[in-house]
Amino acid sequence: SAVISQKPSRDICQRGTSLTIQCQVDSQVTMMFWYRQQPGQSLTLIATANQGSEATYESGFVIDKFPISRPNLTFSTLTVSNLSPEDSSIYLCSAAGGPNEQFFGPGTRLTVL
């Protein structure tokens, strides 16, 4: 199984600023995903982070707001830009290490004031 770490684990940000979340996997993985979980909601997929190409965004999420990097097979970042209180959520990174395997990072709890 893959071990995934995320930084920061939590942050409080001011409106209009940006936060970059880092996700590190302890082994090379093909696919990495970014999810958002708003208070009281289930997980919503933001995008699939593709190594060597642009991320693939789900409906309702755009690159300008959620730019993603995937420089190699073990690392990805998600930036949440121009923060508003509605962006207050838990952001989760996950990785697919092989067939039928998907693991989650510990999550980043973002509060926007």
Added chain:
Amino acid sequence: EDKVVQSPLSLVVHEGDTVTLNCSYEVTNFRSLLWYKQEKKAPTFLFMLTSSGIEKKSGRLSSILDKKELFSILNITATQTGDSAIYLCAAEHSGNTPLVFGKGTRLSVIA
């Protein structure tokens, strides 16, 4: 459109009770059904089910999949307060694709 529906959305039981959580799915190119327990932030993996009728068991938790009727159940026997969490069901397409999550069942076990 792919969807996963969980029921009930919330449940309150007393310690020692047995609970059954339900998950139905409609997913193209279905491969597996996964159950997660979410207590604080990140979900922790419980079970992955790929074959119908084969019960997976871990301690007091068990789960089974019915691929004909497109549903799964998660059973917890002799519940404890530590079982209080959100239980998420997710369906996986073939290939390393994102999971499709249900809204979760919030279980509260009271002493």
